[in-house]
Amino acid sequence: MLIIGRLLLGVGVGFANQSVPVYLSEMAPAKLRGALNMGFQLAITIGILVAQLVNYGTNQIKEGYGWRISLYGAAVPAFIMIVGSLFLPDTPNSLIERGHQEKAKKMLQKVRGTDNVDDEFQDLIEASETSKQVQHPWRNIMEPKYRPQLIMAIAIPFFQQLTGINVIMFYAPVLFKTIGFGDDASLMSAVITGVVNVLATVISILCVDKYGRRLLFLQGGSQMLISQILVGVVIGLQFGTSGVGSMSKGYANLVLILVCLYVAAFAWSWGPLGWLVPSEIFPLEIRSAGQAINVSVNMLFTFIIGQVFLTMLCYMKFGLFFFFGGWVLIMTLFIYFFLPETKNVPIEEMNRIWKSHWFWNKYIPDEAVIGGGGHGLSNKNVT
Incomplete structure (x- = not known):
């Protein structure tokens, strides 16, 4: 019964992780897209x-039925999601895709709070027309012009789990019990x-829409790396390579503080940005396939890391923190060199930042750039 329940839960979580970030990115104005999309991650952290x-x-x-209450409790957010979804409106992109252009324009005016949406609406129309020419998004996402998005859809969730x-x-x-709690x-x-x-x-x-995605990625990665190295050093000094020893209350509290610094860095960088950035970079014609890849890679490595962690802890001991720290260093360098800034960029004009990037520009043909007339985006947004 528990296994079947977990399978059904996996389906539900997979659907939610596939749809919610994309929904938020399509509904949000460019200048607030980061903050509104991160509401998804905030809800996860609260949960x-x-x-x-x-x-x-x-x-x-003490009576032994507490675990039942824990399981029952999971039904509460599920019920809220079911009821809440009945009141959610369709996104303008979705309405256009299904041929309801007038409804789409009214919805766009409603969510933007202004009647002056002609430029953005035209971008959505152009993106929809482009997407209709793509019959096989899973095949097309392999084309060179989608190479930046495909790489990010795989690399970002992969790195997110290897933090x-x-x-x-x-x-x-x-972990805390192992080190003395x-x-x-x-x-x-x-x-x-x-x-x-x-x-x-x-x-x-x-901070995300004020300072941008790259700054949070780089700062968070640096803080996580330092925290992990220090945790590894402290545990290594106390337990050694044998993994046997004891830890004083002072050292245990120090480890807790370092772990909190690590968690904080993740929570304002790779945690929410790991969902935000992939959800906002895909052109409409490959958006469903791209987000599906993002979610699948994330869940696959969540499963793998969850299965092997205890074994790794037994064999690697304090070296486990150096192992993950090494990956954090790699992923921080990856962001520095290969991820352009996406803040304030309308979602349908995202190809312009790939076109201006030193490495990815060779993959993006000129005709793939929407919004070339300059509305909604200045040069300072693509550097």
Whole structure:
């Protein structure tokens, strides 16, 4: 029963992760797209925190039925999603795709709060006409002109999981118990990291459209790298290569602080941006295929890391943090060299930033650039 339930849950989570970021990106104005899209990640972090609080509370129930309450509780957000989805309007892109141009324009005017949407509406029409010429998005996404988006759809979720965040969030109680916290203390420490996760995501929402995606990626990556190295050093000094030893309360608290700094860095960088950036870079004609690849890669490596973490911890011990730190260094360099800034760029004009990039420009033909007339985008947005 539990296995079947998990399979059904996987389908639901997969559908939600596929649709929600794209929906938010299509509905949001360019200048607020980052903040509104990150509401998705904020909801996830709040859900993680609530789950940790529920688990902490049900663990105090001595009669042995607390785990049932934890499982029942998961039905609450599912019910909210079902009811809430009944009231969601279609995006302008979706309405245009289905031939309802007048409804699409009215919806665009409604979500933008102005009647002056002619330029953006024309971009949507052009994107829709282009997408209708593509009969096989899964085949077409392999074409050279979509190479930047395809690489990002694979690399970003791959790197996101190799930050090691799921090691921390999934196994925080196990990890903290291993380094000296008791059962209740380890659960409470997991709650603390959950609170940090939520607060840092709020910071990201406030900053992403002001300072841009690249700055948050680079700053967050640097902070995660430093935190992981220090955690590895502290655990290595206390437990050595044998993995046997004890940790004083002071060192245990230091590890908790470093983990919180790591979680905060992830929560305002790779956490929300790992969903935001892929959802806003795909042209309409390959958007469904691109987002599906993004979600699939993310879930695949979530599964792999979750399965091998405990074994890796047993064999690599403190070296595990250096392992993930090495990947954080690689992914930070990847962002520095290969990801252009996407803030304030209308979603249907995204090819212009690829065209202006030092590496990706050779893949983007001139005719693939929509909005060449200059409306809605200045030169400073594509550097």
